Amino acid sequence: MTDYFAAITAFDAAIGQAAGADQAFAALQRLAEATVGVKLFTFMTVDMENEVARRAYTSDPANYPTSGTKPIRYDSWFDIVHKERQYFVANTIADIAKVFPDYELIDSLGCQSVVNMPVEIGGELVGTVNMLHDDGYYTPERVDLIREVLAVPAKLAAVLARG
Known part of the structure; x- marks a missing residue:
């Protein structure tokens, strides 16, 4: 059984010491790993004025580096x-x-x-938390857990990353 209190306590300690985006999102990644489970974790920022997204953090820099931007695709x-x-x-x-x-x-x-979780601050979508895992992993119960455990910490990490 997951010790959610310990996971949140560890996140609290890490986010309290975080200096910048990498440390803030690393703390969020560890919280996701400890509570929901994740194989690949990224955070994408959104710039709707320029219609681009940028990977601001990744757990796999070899396959998903943080350099560059990609155009926003208007799809489902x-x-x-x-x-x-x-x-x-x-x-x-x-x-x-x-x-x-x-x-x-x-x-x-x-x-x-x-699971792609939108992160909204001040009425603006500032980015998405992206979590990937095995086939069928993100059941409705796990998605509910993401909402309960990660939504507010994701906003905090995003605010810290923005400076």
Whole structure:
């Protein structure tokens, strides 16, 4: 059984000492690993004025580096995450392939399920927390746990990362 109190206490200590985006998002990653479970963890920032997203943090810099930006794609994923501010959940590689062109790389890393959690601050979508794991991993119960345990810490990490 997961000790949520210990996980939150560890996050609190780490975020209290965090100096910048890498340390803030690393603390959030450790909280996600300890409570929900995650194989690949990233945080993408959103710049709607310039219509680009940027990977601000990654648990796998070899395959998903933080350099550069990519254009915002206006598709069903955008509608769910950006417009509706809802979590995007896909629990098979086939469903991931419908919205992520890099699905083959995702699959090669042993990840066949994903949750993209929008992070909103002051009415603005500032980014997404992206968690990937095994096929079928992100059950409705785990997605509810993400809402309960990670939503507020993600906002705190994003605020600290923004400076």
